[in-house]
Structure formats: C-alpha cells, structure tokens
Amino acid sequence: MGKKFKRVPADVPVSDLNPLNITCGSTKCDDGLHCFKTSERVAKKFGSRGVCKECGANLIDWKRVYQNNIKDAKFIFKSMKNELIRHVYWHTPIDRDAIQIALKFTREEMREHTKKVLKTKIGSSHNAWDGRQTPMTGKEIVNYAQHATATCCRKCLEYWHNIKKDDELTEEQLEFCTDLVMLYIEERVPNISNKNDEK
Ligand SMILES: [Zn+2]
Ligand SMILES: [Zn+2]
Known part of the structure; x- marks a missing residue:
C-alpha cells in the first residue's frame, strides 16, 4: 500500500x-x-x-x-x-459491490440499516472510536457516508456536530446523523428505490 x-x-x-x-x-x-x-x-x-x-x-x-x-x-x-x-x-468512486449491495435495499430499509450502524458504532460513549476504526473503503456504503458527513467517530462528531465525546447520543442526535448519512447515500446512489417502487 x-x-x-x-x-x-x-x-x-x-x-x-x-x-x-x-x-x-x-x-x-x-x-x-x-x-x-x-x-x-x-x-x-x-x-x-x-x-x-x-x-x-x-x-x-x-x-x-x-x-x-x-x-x-x-x-x-x-x-x-x-x-x-x-x-x-464526496467525490471518490464507491466500491462497486458496495453500490450493488446498497441497491438491494429500499430507501426505508437503508435508513433503518443506517440508524442501526450508527447506533452501534457511535451511539454510545464507550465506542468513542478513532476514525480509523470505521473502515475507509469496502462494501458498506454507510462507512463512506460516515467519513463524508463526519459521523465516523466521536472525535469528528464532536468537532463537526458539537456532540460531546462522553455523552450517549440522544434519539434526536441519532436521527440527525442518520439523515446526514442518507443524504449522502441518496446523492451517491441516486437510483436507490422508494418503498413503493417495483423492486
Ligand atoms: Zn472520524
Ligand atoms: Zn489549511
């Protein structure tokens, strides 16, 4: 490398x-x-x-x-x-498999999935991880979105979103981070489907 x-x-x-x-x-x-x-x-x-x-x-x-x-x-x-x-x-090509996997989700499912990933990775203060621990590439589109939106670790979350490192994320903060990630995914994978679209 x-x-x-x-x-x-x-x-x-x-x-x-x-x-x-x-x-x-x-x-x-x-x-x-x-x-x-x-x-x-x-x-x-x-x-x-x-x-x-x-x-x-x-x-x-x-x-x-x-x-x-x-x-x-x-x-x-x-x-x-x-x-x-x-x-x-925001500009890097996303791994093709990551896009293929993302396309299997409806938008609703992707939002749910995103929220779960964020809650697990940055939801609580014990995983005040350093950015490196959210993979930089790979097959999980949420990880790309996390780095793009500074929801990758508690350090970035603190200086970009003023969410203190030692606090558990509130539901409101988690919703906000989920929305940021979804906006990224919708921009980078514009054909991700709506719930009511034919799959
Ligand atoms: Zn970070
Ligand atoms: Zn400078």
Whole structure:
C-alpha cells in the first residue's frame, strides 16, 4: 500500500487522492482543502478554535453548523467540503459491490440499516472510536457516508456536530446523523428505490 499524505505535496493533484492515501488529518491548503480538527496545540498556535490546524484558515460558520439543523444540510455539507477528508469522500468512486449491495435495499430499509450502524458504532460513549476504526473503503456504503458527513467517530462528531465525546447520543442526535448519512447515500446512489417502487 502506498504512503498516506499528511500535507499533500503541490505536485499531487486532488484527483489523485483517495481514501487510502490520506487520513482525517491530511491537508492540501493551497487547494483550499483543510483540516479543522482543533487540538489544544493548534488552538494556542492560532489563538482560536475551529480554524485549519495547518494554515489557520477560518472558513467555517460554526455557530450555524452547530445548529444541527437537517434543513440546513446543504450549508453543512458545503462547509464540510472545505475539509480534505470530507471532500475526497464526496467525490471518490464507491466500491462497486458496495453500490450493488446498497441497491438491494429500499430507501426505508437503508435508513433503518443506517440508524442501526450508527447506533452501534457511535451511539454510545464507550465506542468513542478513532476514525480509523470505521473502515475507509469496502462494501458498506454507510462507512463512506460516515467519513463524508463526519459521523465516523466521536472525535469528528464532536468537532463537526458539537456532540460531546462522553455523552450517549440522544434519539434526536441519532436521527440527525442518520439523515446526514442518507443524504449522502441518496446523492451517491441516486437510483436507490422508494418503498413503493417495483423492486
Ligand atoms: Zn489549511
Ligand atoms: Zn472520524
């Protein structure tokens, strides 16, 4: 396997990036693709939180994003796409088997399935997993969606959705995360069927 870029060099185009050669901390600031995970060190360095950990770019309207309002999903996704890892997941080709499997579900079933996956993986505080533990690729479309929507682990959930790492997810928060994932799946697999469609 090739190496993972931390700071993607200028001569590597964004189109060469994929889930296997970057991590959630990777940046390509020259192309406007950052990482907003704020550590204490970063907060001190730039004198503020929620800025790019590498270049300090202050691009996100956190107050608005933190409303966790699904009706504002367009804005939330637009904000997230300033982050390299999210950008890549919104554009990367999805494994063909993952799509085939997804197409076996109706939209309703997929939503139910998504909610179950999220509840198991990020629902409680004991699985405050590090992003790496949600597979970066593979046959589970929900995993792609999780990385794209920052519902992959409790760290991402905390800095993108202001859901504290030590708290159990409320039903409302779980619904919100499920809706985010479903919006991704519907965009990436547009022919996923409605309940009443012929199968
Ligand atoms: Zn940056
Ligand atoms: Zn994560």
